[in-house]
Amino acid sequence: xxxxxFRLEKDRYALPLSAIREVVVAPESFxxxxxxxxxxxxxxxxxxxxxxxxxxxxxLEVGPGPVGGPGRVVLLDRGRRELGLLISEVDGIExxxxxxxxxxxxxxxxxxxxxxxxxxxxxxxxxALDATVARAFTTK
Amino acid sequence: xxxxxxxxxxxxxxxxxxxxEHLEALGKDVVALERGATVALVDSMFxxxxxxxxxxxxxxxxxxxxxxxxxxxxxxxxxxxxxxADAAVADVILQTVDALGLHVKAAxxxxxxxxxxxxxxxxxxxxxxxxxxxxxxxxxxxxPTPVSQPxxxxxxAAPGPSADASAPPRFSLKLKINPASNQPGVRxxxxxxxxxxxxxxxDLKPPLDDVKAGRVPQGTITLExxxxxxxxxxxxxxxxxxxxxxxxxxxxxKAAPPPPPSSESDPNRVVGQEPARTIRVRTEVMDQFLDQxxxxxxxxxxxxxxxxxxxxxxxxxxxxxxxxxxxxxxxLHDKVMEARMTPIAVITDRLPxxxxxxxxxxxxxxxxxxxxxxxxxxxxIVDELADxxxxxxxxxxxxxLETPEERKAGNKPPRGKVTIAVRRQRDRxxxxxxxxxxxxxxxxxxxxxxxxxxxxxxxxxxxxERETLMLLCLPGFSTARDITDIxxxxxxxxxxxxxxDQVGGTLEIETTPGRGTTFRLSLPLTVAVVNLLLVGVGxxxxxxxxxxxxxxxxxxxxxxxxxxxxxxxxxxxxVLPVHELSALLEVPPDVQPPALVPFVVVDxxxxxxxxxxxxxxxxxxxxxxxxxxxxxxxxGLAGVTILGNGQPVFILDVARLVTA
Amino acid sequence: xxxxxxVVDDSVFMRDIIKDIFAAGGxxxxxxxxxxxxxxxxxxxxKPDLVTMDLVMPYRNGIxxxxxxxxxxxxxxxxxxxALGQETMVMEAIEAGAVDFIVKPPRAEDVLAVVKKVLGEA
Numbered sequence: 001x002x003x004x005x006f007r008l009e010k011d012r013y014a015l016p017l018s019a020i021r022e023v024v025v026a027p028e029s030f031x032x033x034x035x036x037x038x039x040x041x042x043x044x045x046x047x048x049x050x051x052x053x054x055x056x057x058x059x060l061e062v063g064p065g066p067v068g069g070p071g072r073v074v075l076l077d078r079g080r081r082e083l084g085l086l087i088s089e090v091d092g093i094e095x096x097x098x099x100x101x102x103x104x105x106x107x108x109x110x111x112x113x114x115x116x117x118x119x120x121x122x123x124x125x126x127x128a129l130d131a132t133v134a135r136a137f138t139t140k
Numbered sequence: 141x142x143x144x145x146x147x148x149x150x151x152x153x154x155x156x157x158x159x160x161e162h163l164e165a166l167g168k169d170v171v172a173l174e175r176g177a178t179v180a181l182v183d184s185m186f187x188x189x190x191x192x193x194x195x196x197x198x199x200x201x202x203x204x205x206x207x208x209x210x211x212x213x214x215x216x217x218x219x220x221x222x223x224x225a226d227a228a229v230a231d232v233i234l235q236t237v238d239a240l241g242l243h244v245k246a247a248x249x250x251x252x253x254x255x256x257x258x259x260x261x262x263x264x265x266x267x268x269x270x271x272x273x274x275x276x277x278x279x280x281x282x283x284p285t286p287v288s289q290p291x292x293x294x295x296x297a298a299p300g301p302s303a304d305a306s307a308p309p310r311f312s313l314k315l316k317i318n319p320a321s322n323q324p325g326v327r328x329x330x331x332x333x334x335x336x337x338x339x340x341x342x343d344l345k346p347p348l349d350d351v352k353a354g355r356v357p358q359g360t361i362t363l364e365x366x367x368x369x370x371x372x373x374x375x376x377x378x379x380x381x382x383x384x385x386x387x388x389x390x391x392x393x394k395a396a397p398p399p400p401p402s403s404e405s406d407p408n409r410v411v412g413q414e415p416a417r418t419i420r421v422r423t424e425v426m427d428q429f430l431d432q433x434x435x436x437x438x439x440x441x442x443x444x445x446x447x448x449x450x451x452x453x454x455x456x457x458x459x460x461x462x463x464x465x466x467x468x469x470x471x472l473h474d475k476v477m478e479a480r481m482t483p484i485a486v487i488t489d490r491l492p493x494x495x496x497x498x499x500x501x502x503x504x505x506x507x508x509x510x511x512x513x514x515x516x517x518x519x520x521i522v523d524e525l526a527d528x529x530x531x532x533x534x535x536x537x538x539x540x541l542e543t544p545e546e547r548k549a550g551n552k553p554p555r556g557k558v559t560i561a562v563r564r565q566r567d568r569x570x571x572x573x574x575x576x577x578x579x580x581x582x583x584x585x586x587x588x589x590x591x592x593x594x595x596x597x598x599x600x601x602x603x604x605e606r607e608t609l610m611l612l613c614l615p616g617f618s619t620a621r622d623i624t625d626i627x628x629x630x631x632x633x634x635x636x637x638x639x640x641d642q643v644g645g646t647l648e649i650e651t652t653p654g655r656g657t658t659f660r661l662s663l664p665l666t667v668a669v670v671n672l673l674l675v676g677v678g679x680x681x682x683x684x685x686x687x688x689x690x691x692x693x694x695x696x697x698x699x700x701x702x703x704x705x706x707x708x709x710x711x712x713x714x715v716l717p718v719h720e721l722s723a724l725l726e727v728p729p730d731v732q733p734p735a736l737v738p739f740v741v742v743d744x745x746x747x748x749x750x751x752x753x754x755x756x757x758x759x760x761x762x763x764x765x766x767x768x769x770x771x772x773x774x775x776g777l778a779g780v781t782i783l784g785n786g787q788p789v790f791i792l793d794v795a796r797l798v799t800a
Numbered sequence: 801x802x803x804x805x806x807v808v809d810d811s812v813f814m815r816d817i818i819k820d821i822f823a824a825g826g827x828x829x830x831x832x833x834x835x836x837x838x839x840x841x842x843x844x845x846x847k848p849d850l851v852t853m854d855l856v857m858p859y860r861n862g863i864x865x866x867x868x869x870x871x872x873x874x875x876x877x878x879x880x881x882x883a884l885g886q887e888t889m890v891m892e893a894i895e896a897g898a899v900d901f902i903v904k905p906p907r908a909e910d911v912l913a914v915v916k917k918v919l920g921e922a
Contacts, residue, residue: 031680031788033771035725035726035776036774040770043785048782049435050782050788067265077874081769130368133770135768137773137774151813158811158813191856194811194814197883198814198904199905323887326890326894332894376920378915380899490860523871527841
């Protein structure tokens with residue numbers, strides 16, 4: 001299946017191409033969402049639509065450090081709404097066929113590990129990502 | 141019919157209990173029928189008979205199912221003319237109910253089912269007499285099979301594949317309905333509907349009416365489908381339709397003559413069955429219209445904002461152009477709003493029947509009077525109110541009205557009255573639901589509130605009567621002694637209040653002991669455009685709906701009085717609790733707070749309160765956008781909008797902000 | 801993962817039969833509702849993969865409930881449960897957006913066949 005490959009700092013991640021609506025340059029600032037979990041970066045105005053954006057690094061709890069540079073926002077297609085994921089940079093589109101089990105203690109949003117040549121790639125599950133965000137809100 | 145494919149014994153007790161319940165309810169209905177037949181009453185009886193039939197046939201008690209089926213038929217006939225339900229008819233129905241009761245008893249005891257041949261004949265005859273038809277000679281066949289006819293010749297001027305190169309490709313399809321299917325008509329219709337979602341269907345054979353009626357010779361349907369989908373996608377879609385097989389599909393070559401202009405009159409053309417004067421629009425499309433019109437409004441205000449940086453010399457012409465654009469866009473927006481208006485009857489139409497059901501289950505007698513149901517509101521508001529209104533009705537019958545005996549003792553007519561009156565009041569719609577029951581026992585409400593620890597006795601003292609009544613809407617409050625299946629389920633009054641708030645309305649309760657209670661909903665006509673007071677806290681901006689704002693007082697923090705160690709604000713005759721908006725929203729407040737702090741007085745759940753903010757940024761008319769997941773999980777946010785400078789701004793739900 | 805089903809019928813008895821069929825067929829019945837109003841609420845709450853919906857119910861019949869569910873989620877898969885003789889109502893339900901129907905009394909193999917088709921598993 002074709003996946004969009006992207007980076008959080010140096011780590012490589014992938015999401016199924018079919019789950020992604022588009023990728024945009026992150027805006028200079030977000031409107032903070034009050035009373036929201038730490039991973040909630042804020043909302044952005046995307047051509048007149050208000051889109052919630054999550055800091056993927058915080059959501060996956062993969063160590064500290066902000067996303068370097070302006071970053072990109074990957075827009076997940078969630079039917080009649082969309083969910084933005086703040087990431088560092090998009091690498092491209094690759095076909096990933098063999099997806100092995102995830103690393104121990106990985107976030108529930110991780111579907112498994114794949115390899116691109118020698119480089120390990122963490123494959124994320126869009127539905128589980130969405131659920132993880134909702135859970136972060138309800139357990140805040 | 142094939143027997144059930146499972147072990148039925150384990151369902152026997154359940155069957156007995158539930159069937160008996162339905163028969164008892166039916167018995168009660170028959171009694172009511174003798175007092176006066178209504179369509180709603182016959183409907184209810186039909187439903188009970190129908191349920192018994194379904195259960196009996198599931199258990200393979202064919203005799204019972206047959207009897208119930210005949211009763212269902214009779215009630216179906218009666219429904220068309222309820223006036224014919226005279227004492228003799230009621231008698232036969234009662235006999236049938238009793239006979240079914242005996243069946244159920246025997247079934248549960250695993251005894252042979254009694255024979256009711258005479259009753260079966262009587263029922264058939266009565267039904268035939270009422271329907272004005274001779275009794276059937278033999279049990280009717282499931283579907284009338286027409287004499288096989290030769291396939292009609294293809295009309296010479298049939299709309300063939302379009303020669304227009306821009307038209308989507310056309311496929312020729314042949315479908316076959318599984319001959320074992322017991323409802324071939326519905327199967328065929330389902331296949332047709334599914335294909336219609338992929339494109340336009342032409343040249344359907346047999347015609348749609350025949351397909352729906354199950355008149356499909358050899359189970360074969362042919363049609364042409366104009367669609368952008370690939371052959372594979374069409375095949376895949378058809379694979380999800382059970383019992384219909386796609387026998388063949390082929391792409392038609394675009395070479396045939398253009399469609400005749402008179403294609404409208406072609407009986408085989410099944411596209412656009414609606415007459416042309418009104419069109420149906422999917423509600424989803426209407427929502428998109430509104431979204432886009434709203435975004436146009438926002439885009440226009442953005443343009444207006446940008447013109448401010450244009451040199452003065454060029455301003456007048458530009459301003460005029462922007463003003464004209466704004467008027468046009470506003471006009472378009474208004475038209476879209478108008479198209480979304482829906483009569484409130486959409487909700488109230490189902491209430492008489494619900495009222496009867498609830499009243500019957502609670503041994504109440506009720507007369508429901510509805511006026512003004514043709515008044516229109518935005519569809520989103522009507523949708524939002526459907527369940528709350530049903531809850532208010534339940535509440536009125538279940539808790540408001542007394543039993544007929546109690547009413548007689550209190551010199552009231554035994555039948556209670558619930559009135560729903562809808563009327564326009566300037567730019568709002570007032571929806572009132574009143575009962576003439578016992579009224580709310582305010583002292584009992586107070587006692588319960590304290591008992592459940594929702595408020596302290598001291599706090600209660602400070603409340604006005606109106607505020608005390610609003611305690612009914614506190615989450616976790618219920619005056620019902622026990623949780624009944626009628627009022628205890630689903631939404632409570634707190635949810636009613638929440639829904640009314642959500643659409644920008646207000647709720648008031650009035651009660652007179654012994655005389656009854658009125659719930660008054662004051663609703664905006666539309667939800668999408670709201671007036672906001674914009675406030676600044678720290679470096680963030682929020683909107684407060686003007687409808688909830690009672691006033692603004694600017695004063696120094698030091699000048700606030702204290703009550704029980706908490707600051708309070710003197711506002712007119714009342715003393716209001718003060719909340720720091722920065723704390724509620726977890727915003728770092730301004731490093732240099734202003735000397736004079738603006739306190740915004742707003743309506744909360746337990747009366748008014750004051751919100752301390754850093755800055756007032758003026759009033760603005762904005763297009764409200766609803767919050768989608770996960771933002772809807774944040775307590776205290778009512779919606780979001782985008783300001784002219786492109787910045788998204790959240791609109792606050794003050795009541796929830798301070799309670800949640 | 802087992803698909804999640806919401807069973808809507810005003811008869812507890814009928815719900816039990818349908819639930820057992822699903823359980824035996826490897827589905828998870830995540831919830832049940834006894835009327836149309838409840839069905840709409842439960843749908844929003846549970847987000848099942850599929851709903852089986854009785855036609856004739858108190859408060860809000862199956863067709864209205866189906867319409868309402870689809871208004872909230874246009875990808876919802878609603879399968880109607882009907883008795884023989886209710887063809888017109890079933891067609892109205894399909895018009896309203898129901899994706900398929902099963903006929904009562906429900907037979908396990910028919911129910912599972914229809915449901916698997918609808919879910920694209922067959």
